[in-house]
Amino acid sequence: MDYIIGMDIGTTASKGVLYQENGKKIAEATIPYPLIQEKVDQAEEDPQVIFDAVQKIIFDLSKKVSGKISAISWSSQMHSLIGLGKDNQLLTNSITWADNRSREVVTTAKKSGLANSIYQRTGMPPHPMAPVYKLLWIKEELPELFTQVQKWIGIKEYIIWRLTGKMMTDITMAAGTGLLNLKNLSWDEDLLNQINLEKEKLPTLDKPETVVEGIIPNYIQKLGLSDQTKIILGASDGYLSTIGVGVLNEKSFALNVGTSGAVRVIAPEVVVDSENRFFCYPVDKKHYLLGGPVNNGGIVFEWARKTIFGPDQTAEDFINVAESVPAGSNGLIFHPYLGGERAPIWNAQARGSFIGLTRNHTKPQMARSVLEGIVFNLLGAARGLREKIGEPDALRVTGGFVKSDFVRQLIADIFNLPVIVIKNDQSGTLAAMFLAQVGMKKEADLEKIAKKIDGSKIYFPNPKNVAVYQDIIPIYREVEHDLDQSYEKIASFQEKYPKLFE
Numbered sequence: 266m267d268y269i270i271g272m273d274i275g276t277t278a279s280k281g282v283l284y285q286e287n288g289k290k291i292a293e294a295t296i297p298y299p300l301i302q303e304k305v306d307q308a309e310e311d312p313q314v315i316f317d318a319v320q321k322i323i324f325d326l327s328k329k330v331s332g333k334i335s336a337i338s339w340s341s342q343m344h345s346l347i348g349l350g351k352d353n354q355l356l357t358n359s360i361t362w363a364d365n366r367s368r369e370v371v372t373t374a375k376k377s378g379l380a381n382s383i384y385q386r387t388g389m390p391p392h393p394m395a396p397v398y399k400l401l402w403i404k405e406e407l408p409e410l411f412t413q414v415q416k417w418i419g420i421k422e423y424i425i426w427r428l429t430g431k432m433m434t435d436i437t438m439a440a441g442t443g444l445l446n447l448k449n450l451s452w453d454e455d456l457l458n459q460i461n462l463e464k465e466k467l468p469t470l471d472k473p474e475t476v477v478e479g480i481i482p483n484y485i486q487k488l489g490l491s492d493q494t495k496i497i498l499g500a501s502d503g504y505l506s507t508i509g510v511g512v513l514n515e516k517s518f519a520l521n522v523g524t525s526g527a528v529r530v531i532a533p534e535v536v537v538d539s540e541n542r543f544f545c546y547p548v549d550k551k552h553y554l555l556g557g558p559v560n561n562g563g564i565v566f567e568w569a570r571k572t573i574f575g576p577d578q579t580a581e582d583f584i585n586v587a588e589s590v591p592a593g594s595n596g597l598i599f600h601p602y603l604g605g606e607r608a609p610i611w612n613a614q615a616r617g618s619f620i621g622l623t624r625n626h627t628k629p630q631m632a633r634s635v636l637e638g639i640v641f642n643l644l645g646a647a648r649g650l651r652e653k654i655g656e657p658d659a660l661r662v663t664g665g666f667v668k669s670d671f672v673r674q675l676i677a678d679i680f681n682l683p684v685i686v687i688k689n690d691q692s693g694t695l696a697a698m699f700l701a702q703v704g705m706k707k708e709a710d711l712e713k714i715a716k717k718i719d720g721s722k723i724y725f726p727n728p729k730n731v732a733v734y735q736d737i738i739p740i741y742r743e744v745e746h747d748l749d750q751s752y753e754k755i756a757s758f759q760e761k762y763p764k765l766f767e
Contacts, residue, residue: 382456400460
């Protein structure tokens, strides 16, 4: 029997899952790595550290089946940027989606109209996460580096190049750069001319299921593989985690909430928004990934658990306390923008807040308000999608934040939609495994993936709670809008007096 490894290159860890070719999971391995955050707004990673982690995972999983690995397929974090110089030596770390140093470039681009042009041409909303803005920032702040770089790639491209010597990217990852034209699915030459970037400095484009021929012999031996093992180009984690929960069209939305979160849907045509509220990333000319990513998911829950209750209180303790008060938290509203925000407000300067606090509010109301605020924000991220695509039949949810019955019911009540919980919490690697089967001609397309995905439970909206949330959500939105003009002033104050926050 042959096996497939689905690799997920995450922001803080890489994970590999070993599958039989029938889709059964055999084993998995995870290796974490640190973010480099030595400067304000910096969020980088060492590509060599990630490559070492990936090698160890592949080797450990290969050993379990005596090297009978038919393919390795990839799911990857989006929006990373790596600069390679002459002879492909590293000139930068991997600048991740979380790096906000290009925020002033984004502000300028919004004022000039460039940001709207980028969105309409590429489907990339205006935010520092996008490599197009990172490139503009490097060009302005580090012009010598910008000139020295001979290739600009992302972390998945770097790892595949190390293993095969091929400098390639897939359409879904290219879409996340803000440089891929929505209509012709090629690098946007007009946009490249505007930023003085030669097309030759970008990787070649291909389909996610493409077989990248030829693992370098040294790595075949080192990783315990065979000369028959195929490297599949793979795709973005956003796309694969969406189809990996069975969302293959606009009838259902995928909601994933881990440390961060996202609401996503697959549409049959290009859909962009006059308010730039969601991204539109092509997969091919018949499938487009639409969605709103949020910075503030489970990471906010962890902050609240430690800050409001203390480090000794468990997540279960926090949820039990939150569950003890009624929906609406007695009018206490929490905006969860502790790390800036992408969708729905696309403001890297955004800050969190409690609104409506009185002497009658206690820790239980604050706890529930935090959970409600996280989900209100996700609802906002889905608002533009619902207006443009229509109401979905259900939400298909995954992620560490949605492990409890209470949070699942909370989502159903706030979205006023049935919530289907997906058993498999490794949807990205599962979809990567199916992608390998398509690439090796063992499956005709990805449609059969839906038959492998089981929903463990359905949660239906509680009409009483829905009514309460329908009353408070407009207030949440109104305050969100009112505070928008103050976020930059607050952020500037915090930067002016950094020692006040030590």
